[in-house]
Amino acid sequence: MLNKKIAFVGPGVMAEAMIAGLLRQKLADPKNITAAGPREERGAELSKKYGIKSTTDNADAVQHADVVVLSVKPQRLTDVMKGLKGIRADALVLSIIAGATIKKINAGLKHKSIVRSMPNTPGQIGEGITVWAASKEVSEAQQKMARALLSAMGEEVFVEDESYLDMATALSGSGPAYVFLFTEALIDAGVHMGFPRRIAEQLVLQTIKGSASFYEAAARHPATLRNQVTSPGGTSAEALYYLEKAGFRTAISRAVWAAYQRSLELGKEKPGHIDTHEEES
Numbered sequence: 077m078l079n080k081k082i083a084f085v086g087p088g089v090m091a092e093a094m095i096a097g098l099l100r101q102k103l104a105d106p107k108n109i110t111a112a113g114p115r116e117e118r119g120a121e122l123s124k125k126y127g128i129k130s131t132t133d134n135a136d137a138v139q140h141a142d143v144v145v146l147s148v149k150p151q152r153l154t155d156v157m158k159g160l161k162g163i164r165a166d167a168l169v170l171s172i173i174a175g176a177t178i179k180k181i182n183a184g185l186k187h188k189s190i191v192r193s194m195p196n197t198p199g200q201i202g203e204g205i206t207v208w209a210a211s212k213e214v215s216e217a218q219q220k221m222a223r224a225l226l227s228a229m230g231e232e233v234f235v236e237d238e239s240y241l242d243m244a245t246a247l248s249g250s251g252p253a254y255v256f257l258f259t260e261a262l263i264d265a266g267v268h269m270g271f272p273r274r275i276a277e278q279l280v281l282q283t284i285k286g287s288a289s290f291y292e293a294a295a296r297h298p299a300t301l302r303n304q305v306t307s308p309g310g311t312s313a314e315a316l317y318y319l320e321k322a323g324f325r326t327a328i329s330r331a332v333w334a335a336y337q338r339s340l341e342l343g344k345e346k347p348g349h350i351d352t353h354e355e356e357s
Contacts, residue, residue: 077103077224083141085134085156086148087111087118090172090229093200094145095126097228100202112137138163143221146171146181150342157184168218170225174245175342178211178238188213191222194244197252199229206232207244242343246335254331259284 082104084091091111098104106127111119112134119130131137138144139162146169148156153176163169163185170191171181178190193208206226210219219234226232235241259280266276291301306312 077221078105079108080104080142080221081108081140082110082143082145082225083137084109084111084145084147085113085137085160086146086152087113087122087130088147089197090195090199091145091147092122093195093197093204093229094147094172094225095122095128097199097202098225099126101228103224103228110137110141134159135161138167140164141167143168143170143225145225146173146176148173150175153180154184157181160185163187168214168221170222172206174249175242175339177343178209180343182211189218190214191218192238192241193222193226193232194241194249195226195229196248196250202228202230204230205248206230207235207241207248208232209235209238209241242336242339245339246332249339250332250335254328255284 077098082098084095095109095111098109099106107129109126109128111122111128111130112132113119113130114132116130116132119132122128123130134156138160141164144160144163144167146153146156150173153173165187166189167187168189168191169181169185169187170193172193172195174194176192178192181190181192182188188211190211191208191214192210193206195206196204198204199206206229208222208226210222214222223232223234233244262280262283263273263276266279267273271279291298294301302316306316
């Protein structure tokens with residue numbers, strides 16, 4: 077990877093996470109990385125921070141690239157692809173765009189070697205997980221490059237069936253949002269009882285971190301671990317009773333399903349049908 081030229085089209089948060097991970101793990105040379113986007117000041121920021129190249133000309137960025145990373149928002153993809161002329165036939169195109177199918181990217185770029193992936197925001201600190209699939213034209217060497225790029229953000233999971241990508245978007249891609257909402261609710265509950273917010277935050281953060289680590293180390297079903305802290309007639313039993321009564325499990329399941337359906341819609345909708353006020357990925 078050190079000798080490979082990598083172009084990022086869309087220098088947003090996740091693109092920066094990948095750049096930072098590649099450089100942190102010494103998987104790429106900064107002089108071989110180019111970030112392309114419409115905002116010159118954003119490119120200058122990344123150049124100063126990581127020593128990479130930047131440009132506002134997408135076509136120029138991809139012209140000599142071995143790997144082209146598409147990291148724009150879904151509503152911009154169609155227009156961006158129209159301007160991406162000159163991608164080398166032997167280059168790998170790697171997309172981290174929600175809902176953008178391999179078929180759609182193939183049609184828009186007239187390019188065959190495509191990897192579609194779905195990372196999540198913990199990738200910004202190297203603790204993410206990315207699910208990815210590849211078109212049949214992606215070579216073994218290109219698959220190795222894709223693994224290296226995606227592992228820069230944490231763990232990666234390859235799947236043969238591309239349909240798993242929309243499921244991953246709903247479960248792990250959007251997953252941090254569910255965890256943050258739950259975290260926020262617990263902190264607010266602590267403050268409501270009378271804890272100072274900083275103490276409530278400390279208690280909740282370590283509880284979530286410790287529970288995740290304990291679950292990973294124990295290698296047992298979460299229901300078993302939950303039962304360990306649920307004494308008959310105790311405080312946990314009382315709290316869980318109210319969560320079940322409020323439809324907690326059903327709400328989570330329906331929320332993930334709604335996100336999955338939205339991911340499918342994103343792959344079909346025209347740019348004008350999508351909220352355009354979001355920042356780039």
